[in-house]
Amino acid sequence: MKKTGILLLLLTAFALSADAQKWEHIADTPQMGWSSWNKFQGNINEEIITGIADAMAASGLKEAGYTYINIDDCWHGKRDADGLMQADSSKFPHGMKWLADYVHARGMKLGIYTDCGTATCAGMPGSLGHEYQDALQYARWGIDYLKEDWCNTENVNPMGAYRLMSDALRAAGRPIFLSMCEWGTAKPWRWARDIGHSWRIGPDIWCSFDSLRVFPTSVQYSVMHCIHANDTLRAYAGKGHWNDPDMLEVGNGMTASEDRAHFTMWCMMASPLILGNDIRGMSDETRDIILNREMIAVDQDTLGVQGLHFCSERGLDFWFKPLAGGDWAFTILNPTKKAITYALNWQDFNLTDEEVSGRSTRFDAEVYRVRNLWTHRFEGKTSKKAKVERRITVPSHDVVAYRLIRQ
Numbered sequence: 001m002k003k004t005g006i007l008l009l010l011l012t013a014f015a016l017s018a019d020a021q022k023w024e025h026i027a028d029t030p031q032m033g034w035s036s037w038n039k040f041q042g043n044i045n046e047e048i049i050t051g052i053a054d055a056m057a058a059s060g061l062k063e064a065g066y067t068y069i070n071i072d073d074c075w076h077g078k079r080d081a082d083g084l085m086q087a088d089s090s091k092f093p094h095g096m097k098w099l100a101d102y103v104h105a106r107g108m109k110l111g112i113y114t115d116c117g118t119a120t121c122a123g124m125p126g127s128l129g130h131e132y133q134d135a136l137q138y139a140r141w142g143i144d145y146l147k148e149d150w151c152n153t154e155n156v157n158p159m160g161a162y163r164l165m166s167d168a169l170r171a172a173g174r175p176i177f178l179s180m181c182e183w184g185t186a187k188p189w190r191w192a193r194d195i196g197h198s199w200r201i202g203p204d205i206w207c208s209f210d211s212l213r214v215f216p217t218s219v220q221y222s223v224m225h226c227i228h229a230n231d232t233l234r235a236y237a238g239k240g241h242w243n244d245p246d247m248l249e250v251g252n253g254m255t256a257s258e259d260r261a262h263f264t265m266w267c268m269m270a271s272p273l274i275l276g277n278d279i280r281g282m283s284d285e286t287r288d289i290i291l292n293r294e295m296i297a298v299d300q301d302t303l304g305v306q307g308l309h310f311c312s313e314r315g316l317d318f319w320f321k322p323l324a325g326g327d328w329a330f331t332i333l334n335p336t337k338k339a340i341t342y343a344l345n346w347q348d349f350n351l352t353d354e355e356v357s358g359r360s361t362r363f364d365a366e367v368y369r370v371r372n373l374w375t376h377r378f379e380g381k382t383s384k385k386a387k388v389e390r391r392i393t394v395p396s397h398d399v400v401a402y403r404l405i406r407q
């Protein structure tokens with residue numbers, strides 16, 4: 001009797017931990033993929049999503065790590081008599097299960113979108129009061145990623161709402177990435193670590209390098225605004241839970257320099273890399289940026305530490321990101337309107353990341369090989385001596401980015 005009891009206990013513990021393991025490692029590194037919103041807003045349909053899935057596989061993006069194909073707002077039809085949500089059949093004639101199968105057959109994952117409130121930001125049905133039904137429906141369809149927005153949430157408690165959806169997804173039994181889109185209003189970085197896999201830290205991005213877009217009741221952030229908002233939040237990010245400064249605008253109208261700076265900084269900040277352009281027909285310049293595997297490796301580094309804004313000097317911003325194995329990523333960002341030449345002495349950058357990793361650069365004691373992440377060339381080594389090592393010109397709205405490889 002006693003033995004059977006122990007055996008039962010062990011079996012239950014094993015089943016519970018096996019169940020928990022399903023949700024482990026979903027977000028060991030920041031999520032990568034594509035979303036329909038930045039380019040298409042509500043004008044989406046099955047043809048666009050299947051076309052994107054095909055392009056993702058054909059262009060090498062899938063191999064580079066872009067896994068999720070995320071349908072944002074406006075896929076919704078109506079709830080059926082039982083309250084189960086249906087897709088808009090004029091936009092998605094084969095339905096969501098068919099679409100998930102299509103994407104899975106090509107080795108990728110499908111994401112979908114809902115809202116904690118009564119309606120989404122575009123006025124589609126929200127999940128409030130239907131969380132368990134919606135989670136079950138997504139799981140049945142084979143959905144792998146859920147973005148949950150925050151419109152129309154009067155009197156809804158954010159922590160409670162996201163906890164409810166998180167529990168509902170687990171109860172539905174399919175591992176689904178939970179991307180919280182609460183815009184940072186209730187400081188989710190303080191409480192969402194065990195609820196969602198990433199959380200938005202601010203308002204929506206728009207395709208601008210440094211201008212704020214102001215509406216009567218809201219604003220949209222530029223690339224630089226997103227960076228400033230994320231700057232102070234690095235201690236909250238890590239394996240399984242990431243700060244999200246919003247989806248990428250690369251390829252949507254900024255200059256190549258601005259796109260390069262945008263992409264580099266998202267990688268330095270260990271941000272989700274969710275493409276927002278039409279990858280079915282992109283320029284070579286855009287392709288080269290989003291397919292820069294050495295830069296993607298900085299974002300996806302297994303140490304999982306968000307980069308550190310070490311200092312700003314002479315108009316330039318200096319960023320460091322500790323990487324696994326003793327390497328560092330180092331970026332000089334020029335947010336000004338003029339090119340700036342800087343005389344670099346490595347000894348000015350002896351720093352210790354006391355806040356997060358505890359790692360020190362120790363340029364006085366270590367030597368690093370210097371790998372330029374945009375020209376893909378080695379540029380010599382760092383020096384232990386205090387001397388001006390090199391003059392670096394950083395063009396306006398651009399970056400110079402290195403991987404410092406410890407010898």
Ligand code: GLA
Binds near residue numbers: 072073204
């Ligand atoms: C909000 C979100 C955006 C997008 C739209 C859809 O504004 O922050 O990312 O999902 O809603 O309506």
